[in-house]
Amino acid sequence: MALDKERYATQVAENITPLLSPTYSYVSLLAKEGAMKKAVLPLIVLLAFTAYTAFAMSQAEQSLIDFGIELMSDLDTAQVVIDLYILAALACIWMYQDNKSRKKPFIAIVPYIAITAVFVSIGPLLYLVVKGFSKEQGAGAT
Structure with missing residues (x-):
């Protein structure tokens, strides 16, 4: 009888000790929440901007290539396009x-990178969303 109580006390201590550890499930819980929080804003922006882009392209009277050529024909709009593609290149490097x-x-x-070459910000946004949710799944597995 005394051996059973001792064994029970040892098992309880073994099961409770990890729960009392400051790095136990709290770290994985915070990692899950942090990954989710990191993915939510890019996901919202990605969905909104992709929907807007699809709508704008469906209403456009010219192809995407023709639109790009037209933008590059004026100095002021060419400067904006070049600026966007410099940022796109930096995003690809990152x-x-x-x-x-x-x-x-x-x-x-x-x-x-291919999506970034065509739609500029959609590629990095998608990368952030996928990366954020993959970290969440990884944190839940540990």
Whole structure:
């Protein structure tokens, strides 16, 4: 009888000790919430801007290429387009370096770079959303 109480007390202590540890589930819970919070804003912006882009393209009277050529024909609008593509290049460099630091293959970011080349901000936004939700799944597994 005394052995059973001792064994029970040991089992309770073993089960409670991790719960009392400051790094136990609180860290994974905070990591989940942090990843979710990081993904929510880019997701909202991505959905809103993608919907707006799709609507604008459906109403456009010219192709995307013709529109780009027209924008590049004037100095003032060409400056804005060049500025956007400089930012797009910087975003691609950031995605590449982030992907490399996460030890993922280059092919993993090719779709994001291709989307960035055409739609500029949609590629990095999509990358942030996918990255945010993949961190959430990783945090839940540990």
